[in-house]
Amino acid sequence: MINVLIVDGFSSGKFLAKKLHEHGCLLWHLASNPVMDDYYYVGFDVSIYQKSMTHLNIESTLFELEPFEVDVIIAGSESGVLLTDLLNERLGLSYANEAASSYARRNKYDMIDSITQAGLSAAAQCAVDNWAAGCEWIKTQKKFPIVVKPLQSAGADGVYICPDLAACERAFKEVLGTRNRLNIENRQVLLQEYLLGTEYVVNMVSLGGRSLVTEVVKYQKRLLASGRIVYDIDQLIDSSAEVYAELVRYTRQVVKSLGIKNGPSHAEVMYTETGPVLVEIAARTDGILRSKVCTETTGLGQINAVALSIAHPKEFEQLLASGADYKLLKYTYNVCLINTEEGVFRQTAFLAELIRLDSFFEVVFYLADGQHIGITNDVFSQPGTVYLVHPDLGQIESDYAKIREMEAAGIYRDI
Known part of the structure; x- marks a missing residue:
C-alpha cells in the first residue's frame, strides 16, 4: 500500500484524491494554511482521508507525519505547491521536483526569469513595489496593453489587461498591498508585456524527468470593461492539430528548465506570430479537469495519469515508452x-x-x-x-x- 499525503487537496485535487483512493492508496490530508478561501472547500470530501491536518510550522508538521511513513507528497492545488516542495526536500522523497527551483515554480517573475536564462522565448517584465518604478518601466516599453498582476496568485485573481498608463496605475493600486485568494499579501506587482496570439494549455505528467502529454487545450477568455479577464471556454484539441507539436516541444523545455521531474504540470502558453511563449506554469493538476470527462474524450487525462504514476508507476512508464500522443475521441x-x-x-x-x-x-x-x-x-x-x-x-x-x-x-x- 502506498501512503500519500495531499497538500491542499482542493480544486481538481479533490478528484485526484478520489482516484488515488480508488487505486488503494492510503491518504492523509494537510491544509497549508488554517485560513483558506471558502471556494476551496466546496465539494471537499474528508471521509476518504485517514487523517486531516493543518500546517502551522514545518517542525510540528514533520513530527505529526512521522507515524504515517509517507511515500509520496503531492500538491492538490496551487496553494500547496511550496509546502509540498519543502516537505519533499526535508523527507528526501523521490517523487519530487528540484528543490532549488521551487520558488520559481510559484513566483511568476522568477518563473519567467528562469526560462529566459534557459534561452526560451518569454515576455518582457518588471516586478516593483512602487508606482514610480512601475511607471518608468512601462514608458520604456512604448506600447500597450500592459499586463498587471500579482507575483503569486491563481485563477486570474488580480490580473488586469491595461490599455493605457492611467489604467495601469489604477490596476497597480488595486493589487499592491492587498491579500490575494491564496491568502498571500501582494508586496510587489508584476508588470508584463502583453502577448498577442492564441492561448493554449499544455498539461503533462512527469515521472523521473520524462513527461507525458495528457491535454492540449485552446482557451477562449473574455476581457471585461474593468480590465479583468475571465475564462469562457476550454476546448480540447487533437494531437494532429497544426500547433500541437510546437507547443509540446516548447513546454517540455519549460518543464525541464523549472525542475519539474515528477507529477503534474499545467502550462498556459500563448502561441504568437513568433511561436510559443509562456504565460505561466504550475506544478499541479489543471483546476477545471474532471476525470470522467477525460475518460470520454481521450481515454486517460491528467488526473488519471497522475494517479497512475503514483499507484502503478510501471504502467505509467509503459505509456511513456510508447511515445504515443493522445487521440481525441470526442x-x-x-x-x-x-x-x-x-x-x-x-x-x-x-x-x-x-x-x-x-x-x-x-x-x-x-x-x-x-x-x-x-x-x-x-x-x-x-x-x-x-x-x-x-x-x-x-x-x-x-x-x-x-x-x-x-x-x-x-x-x-x-x-
Whole structure:
C-alpha cells in the first residue's frame, strides 16, 4: 500500500484524491494554511482521508507525519505547491521536483526569469513595489496593453489587461498591498508585456524527468470593461492539430528548465506570430479537469495519469515508452459560467434546461441554491462550470450558444 499525503487537496485535487483512493492508496490530508478561501472547500470530501491536518510550522508538521511513513507528497492545488516542495526536500522523497527551483515554480517573475536564462522565448517584465518604478518601466516599453498582476496568485485573481498608463496605475493600486485568494499579501506587482496570439494549455505528467502529454487545450477568455479577464471556454484539441507539436516541444523545455521531474504540470502558453511563449506554469493538476470527462474524450487525462504514476508507476512508464500522443475521441467544451449581476443563485430551472442539451455531460456549481451570487471577475467568482461532450463539434457549439442565451436572460439568478 502506498501512503500519500495531499497538500491542499482542493480544486481538481479533490478528484485526484478520489482516484488515488480508488487505486488503494492510503491518504492523509494537510491544509497549508488554517485560513483558506471558502471556494476551496466546496465539494471537499474528508471521509476518504485517514487523517486531516493543518500546517502551522514545518517542525510540528514533520513530527505529526512521522507515524504515517509517507511515500509520496503531492500538491492538490496551487496553494500547496511550496509546502509540498519543502516537505519533499526535508523527507528526501523521490517523487519530487528540484528543490532549488521551487520558488520559481510559484513566483511568476522568477518563473519567467528562469526560462529566459534557459534561452526560451518569454515576455518582457518588471516586478516593483512602487508606482514610480512601475511607471518608468512601462514608458520604456512604448506600447500597450500592459499586463498587471500579482507575483503569486491563481485563477486570474488580480490580473488586469491595461490599455493605457492611467489604467495601469489604477490596476497597480488595486493589487499592491492587498491579500490575494491564496491568502498571500501582494508586496510587489508584476508588470508584463502583453502577448498577442492564441492561448493554449499544455498539461503533462512527469515521472523521473520524462513527461507525458495528457491535454492540449485552446482557451477562449473574455476581457471585461474593468480590465479583468475571465475564462469562457476550454476546448480540447487533437494531437494532429497544426500547433500541437510546437507547443509540446516548447513546454517540455519549460518543464525541464523549472525542475519539474515528477507529477503534474499545467502550462498556459500563448502561441504568437513568433511561436510559443509562456504565460505561466504550475506544478499541479489543471483546476477545471474532471476525470470522467477525460475518460470520454481521450481515454486517460491528467488526473488519471497522475494517479497512475503514483499507484502503478510501471504502467505509467509503459505509456511513456510508447511515445504515443493522445487521440481525441470526442469533442468537449468546458464552459465557465460568467455572471454579470448580483443576486441570489437559483439552479433548478437552469439544470432542467442543461439536461435537455444533446452535448450536456456534467455541471459543477460552486454555490448552493439560495446563496448570494456576485459578479464574475475571476475563477473564484464563477458560479459554475458546464461540461459539454459530443462526437459532433457543431452540436457543442450550438449548445454553448444556448447556455450563453440562458445566462444572459438570468436563468440561474434572482435579482
